[in-house]
Amino acid sequence: MSKLGTRIGTIALVVALLGLLVAASWFAIHTWMSAEGPAMPTSGYVAMALGVVFSVALGCGLMALVFYSNRYGYDEASDTIAGVYTAGDQVRDLQATRIPLGERLSGWVAASAETVMNSDARLDLDEAARAGSALRSALAVPITSNGRPAGVLTR
Numbered sequence: 070m071s072k073l074g075t076r077i078g079t080i081a082l083v084v085a086l087l088g089l090l091v092a093a094s095w096f097a098i099h100t101w102m103s104a105e106g107p108a109m110p111t112s113g114y115v116a117m118a119l120g121v122v123f124s125v126a127l128g129c130g131l132m133a134l135v136f137y138s139n140r141y142g143y144d145e146a147s148d149t150i151a152g153v154y155t156a157g158d159q160v161r162d163l164q165a166t167r168i169p170l171g172e173r174l175s176g177w178v179a180a181s182a183e184t185v186m187n188s189d190a191r192l193d194l195d196e197a198a199r200a201g202s203a204l205r206s207a208l209a210v211p212i213t214s215n216g217r218p219a220g221v222l223t224r
Contacts, residue, residue, distance in 0.1 A: 173192050182211045
């Protein structure tokens with residue numbers, strides 16, 4: 070797809086999402102204002118505000134857990150994947166490591182576009198680091214774009 074087509078698609082998506090936001094906001098305000106009954110006490114507003122704050126905090130925490138992993142990005146020029154984000158002492162050195170497609174755990178997942186569960190997580194480490202590593206099992210999921218490798222999410 071051309072850059073212009075991508076830009077138009079992005080603009081259309083943003084406009085549609087903003088339209089949904091405006092419609093949902095209008096519906097919420099209209100429904101809130103048309104409700105009859107006694108006024109809500111201050112404690113009700115406090116409870117509602119705390120519920121919103123905790124819900125947002127829970128959502129942010131869950132999203133952080135989703136991204137708390139090793140992510141690899143595909144480099145087409147060298148046909149390798151490289152650690153884009155790593156977390157934890159055991160995998161700190163992976164960020165500088167380039168893994169050729171088809172080699173090690175994440176390279177094989179990128180090349181085959183197949184998910185691997187319960188594999189030996191130490192396979193992504195260099196030989197010297199494998200023996201002392203406490204890592205034992207992993208989940209590696211390929212990320213593809215238009216049928217080509219875009220990366221691997223390994224946890």
